[in-house]
Amino acid sequence: MELVAARLIERTKKHFILLIVLPVFLGALGWFLPFGSSESDIPAHAEISLGSYENPNLNKTKQVIVLLSNLPFYKEHLPDIYEEYKEDILNDLSVTPVSETNIRISFKNHSQEDSIQVVNKIAEAFLKLDQSHYEQKQEIMKKSIDQLRNETVGPDAKVDQQRFLYELQSAQLTMKPAVLLKAADQQEIGVNAVSSKARAVLGVLIGLTLALLWIVIPELVREQKQ
Structure with missing residues (x-):
């Protein structure tokens, strides 16, 4: 295990520039390029x-x-x-x-x-x-109701008058x-x-992840073969 750690440290030193450049590059790419919806x-x-x-x-x-x-x-x-x-x-x-x-x-x-x-x-x-149209309709309904309410009708038509009045008032209430x-x-x-800042941070994180994988994976594969 100590040998693996030593090799990882050695690879980190060897690829130190990659650890710096890749996150910076992807961060800058995320900042300037319009990924996703503008x-x-x-x-x-x-x-x-x-x-x-x-x-x-x-x-x-x-x-x-x-x-x-x-x-x-x-x-x-x-x-x-x-x-x-x-x-x-x-x-x-x-x-x-x-x-x-x-x-x-x-x-x-x-x-x-x-x-x-x-x-x-x-x-x-x-x-x-x-x-505007709603108020016009309300005014028409109000005039119709007032006219019907004030209209004098005979006893035979009284029931119809009340029914029509009720229908108009009900219609007015549902408007x-x-x-x-x-x-x-x-x-x-x-x-x-997605803001430029968020894209830049994401680019840096992806860059760090890829750089670390580049360093770690070869050592893990070598360890498994041994």
Whole structure:
């Protein structure tokens, strides 16, 4: 055993430069080379739960995806985003269904800050549009309920009036606007991105491991043969 230890020390001295150079080289490689996903490859996400107030264009995932995947929406509601990104909006934007009532808005190929800003602005613009239509629907329902409640009818129609009034009030209670479930944030992207420092540390550790294996394995093989 002492002989093996002596040979290991001798090999360490002999290959000392390798022990230094290999970890430093792999550490530098990890720092400078973009292994894995770069910042711009990781999209920013926002998730929205669609409203429910009998407006297919804003309450159905398919129609909303079509709405947000075409330029007229951005020209009308987000002219600043449209002017800045033009066709990149459609190339780098992804609107996908998460469920029958939820959608996810994603934007990539830009800096973290820009992707987060664009996604959150799109979500904000859609929610503002949705809230406007929701309030219009609420106003229509309220007027219908008030009109029906104040309408004078004969005894024979009283039951029907109460039934219609109940149906309208029930429908009004089930109405809801779209809701932002999750906004895009830098923390989410940061978790997925591998920093240069982390890659460098990993490179150094791999380099040390390989260098030590280069020194130790030949001695272990020689010992087993003996």
